[in-house]
Amino acid sequence: MDVSETSTTLWDCIFVGGGLSGPNVNDRPDIVWPNSTNLIGGDFDWKYRTVKQSNLDNRSIDLPSGKALGGGTVINSGGWIRGDKFDYDLWGSTVKDSRWNYDGLLPFMRKSESFWSEVINRDQHGLGGPSTIQSxxxxxxxxxxxxxxxxxxxxxxxxxxxxxDGNAGNPLGVGDVQENKNGGRREIAAAVYPLKGATVLTDTLVEKVLIERSPHDTGLSAVGIKLADGVEVRGRLTILSAGAIRSPQILMLSGIGPAEELAKFDIPVLLDQPGVGRNLSDHGLLYHAWKVKDRSAGWALGSSNPLFSEPQYGYGTPGDFIVSTDVPKNGLIAAIAEDEGATPDSATHPLLANKRTFTEHLLLYAAAPDGSLVTSVLITMLPTSRGSVKLSSADIGDPPLIDPNYLGSAVDRYVAREGLKLQAKYLGSDATVIGREVLGGEAGAPGFDGVLSVNSTDEYIDARLRAATGSTYHPMGTLAMGTVVDSDLKVKGVKSLRVVDTSVFPVPITGHLQVAAFAMAEQAAQIIYASRA
Structure with a gap:
């Protein structure tokens, strides 16, 4: 349908999202396989960068985001990782609505997936959903x-x-790698979820939500959207699904947000909402390489092992397991006390009262073309520091200012440090068969003397973290439920406007967000449909 036709129709629902919105690339051969060449950093990536991070040697960090119909599912790695039951239960208790507890979301997690096994944790998994899960x-x-x-x-x-199975609510331990792929092929959301009955405008940028105040009502109502080219599209309900970076930007450009931020760019304040763009969190990521003692043993990709020439070894992540771990409590108590100014109560503090998924570990059997290296991955899953998304201008064409505030708390620095120490013990000591028989020490890092080992000092580890920590591309929380939206996903203070994306997560989810986002969207569809009946 021509864009001009949309401006003459009153639509039931207007969805702002789909990569905000780039092209339809569902059948592009350069993105559908794990070894595709046009993914992160390519044509369908917004290529966002953060502001300089004060706790990462003032580096600006890449923060990829999908720029096509299907959003992040166009360029992501496809990791299918729910996270911990505790996180969802904390979400539900934070907003005082059990629908957002783990048990409240579990039916929708099951609904979204077609799990690869009919016998593993049958009460936890779905077998007929649109998203095929492989292991x-x-x-x-x-x-x-x-x-x-x-x-x-x-x-x-x-x-x-x-x-x-790390996707049964209690992931602490070792689980098989699970991915949202079908025989290795990428599962783009816009391809596996039917769009029947929807009119889709690709390559179309939304500038703002149109918000009006009725002369007979002091309240605000969303009446549609304005595109970047000036075309206005009217609708009875507007739903923002542009992600944790763009959704708060659109709201602020629409006049909803912190008054002091809007004033910087002469944007009329329709609703002073300080929570818009606040509460940003993201999972940190660190890669480091380790030497294989004997590359002729055929442990890693690139070696002469004929096994790796079999096609299925190109179907996904070159690793067997995802491992989730807690951290030692004594050091955690000290870090919490440093952040909060008082010794926490171990029986009630949410970081102490239960075992939590603080760190995630992957060993990837690839790093060098000759099979001489493997890669260890550390992901810090439970950040306590919070950042922000702020406007850089009043132009939707300019990306906003993104500040995840990586390692911005003593807890985050402690967790990352302990995660690296655990990996050093796991990969580089006689405590494990891998350290004794397979690997011959860390490969080191540019600009550093020495290598990571069990004898590394805290100062050395901290310096490595500052120099190399990046993003796992999981931004969330910038339009937090309970603060900006209610538990029905309605924007507080504005009628006919909802948000359905990871920006509404009020607490960090220790998963890779796709599962949580799909389950949230499935439940949102039910909530919205029920409200229109």
Whole structure:
């Protein structure tokens, strides 16, 4: 449909999202496979960068975001990781609505997926959803180091989860890599979820939401949207699904946000809402490479091992497991006290009263073309620091100012440090079969003397973290439920306007957000449909 036709129609619902909105690339061969060449940093990436991060040596960090119909599912790695039941329960208790607890969202998690096994945790998984889930075992691509890696974690007291399933609500331990792929092929949301009955405008940028005040009512109402080219599209309900970076930007450009921020760009304040753009969090990420003692043993991709020429070894992440761990409590108590100014109560503090998923670990059997290196990945899953999204101008064409505030708290720095220490013990000591038999030490990092080991000082580890921590591309929280939107996803103070994306998460989710986002969207559809009946 021509854009001009949309301006003459009163639509039932207007959705702002779909990569805000780039082209339809559902059948592009350069993005559908794990080894595709046009993913992060390519044509369908907004290529956002953060402001300089004061706790990361003043570096600006890449923050990719999908720029096509289907958003992040166009360029992501496809990791299918729910996170911890505790996070969802904290979400529900924070907003005083059990629909957002784990048990409240579980039916929608199950509804969204077609799980690869009918026998593993049957009460936790769906078998008929639109998103196909594969695992290392379901694709028959167990790697040569699999048994040793599993044994090495057990030697450190990190045990295998039942059924090796990290997506059953309690992920602490070792689970198989699970991915939203179908025989290795990318599952783009816009392709697997039907768009029947929807009119889709691609390559169309939305400037703002049109908000009016009725002469007979002091309240505000959303009546449609204005496109960047000036065209106005009217509708009975407007739903923002532009993500944790763009949705707050659109609201601020629409006159909803912190008054002092809007005043900087002479934007008329329709609703002073200080929470818009606040509460940003993201998971931190660190890669580091380790030397293989004997590359002829065929442990890593690039070696002469004929196993890796079998096609299924190109179907996904080159690793067997995702491992989730807690951190030692004594040091955590000290870090919390440093941040909060008082010694916390271990029985009631949410970071102490239960075991939490603070760190995630992956060992990828790839790093060098000759098979001489492997890569260890550390992801810090439970940030306590908060950042912001602010306007850089009054032009939607200018990306906003993004400040995730990585490692901005003593807790975050402690957690990252302990995560690296654990990986040094796991990969570089005699405490595990991997350290004893397979690897020959860390490869080091540019600009650093020495390498990461069990003897590394806190100062050395902290310097490595500042120099190399990046993003896992999981921004959330900038239009937090309970603050900016209510538990029905309605923007407070504005009728006929809702938000359905990761910006509404009021607390960090220790997953890779796609599962949580899909489940939230499934529940949102039910809530919105019920309200229109």
């Amino acid at each position: 290392v075992t379901s694709t028959n691509r167990e790697f040569p180091l699999r048994d040793r890696v599993l044994r090495a974690w057990a030697e450190l007291g990190v045990e295998a989860l039942p059924g090796l």
